[in-house]
Amino acid sequence: MKLDHAGSCSCGAVNFRVVADSLASYRCYCSICQKATGSEFSTTVLADEADFKWTAGQESVREYRKDSGYMLAFCGVCSSPVPNQFRGMPFYSVPAGAIEGAPQIDLRVTLFKPEADVSEAGNVEVTNFDEVPSLNVMFDLLGVTAP
Ligand SMILES: [Zn+2]
């Protein structure tokens, strides 16, 4: 069954929909993705062109291209990564984090994954919070001393 997923950038200017059976995705750990996202990896859903539709704000989309063919699309207002056409093919690269409502992301592929995935650091204890903890609790867990 196809599910209808809404997506947007952080400021809400750019909006899109993906209507698909599943959100098949890949994680890329390359240095460009690390710099572009400010994180250890990017997570991208590859959507069929037929399953993807801009619903608002396409005129706010800006693009950055590297000579290698790498292309990053982002909102010109808030700089959030937004979908872009995958290398001129009938697919859209959709940043997983731009899709609303924490959908089920179906991870299929990882690229350039380092030996030890720092995001899954197995030898470090990770504490999860479902609500924002107090700053002092955060500082304590991050090993810094509150001012
Ligand atoms: Zn925006």
Ligand SMILES: [Zn+2]
């Ligand atoms: Zn990459």
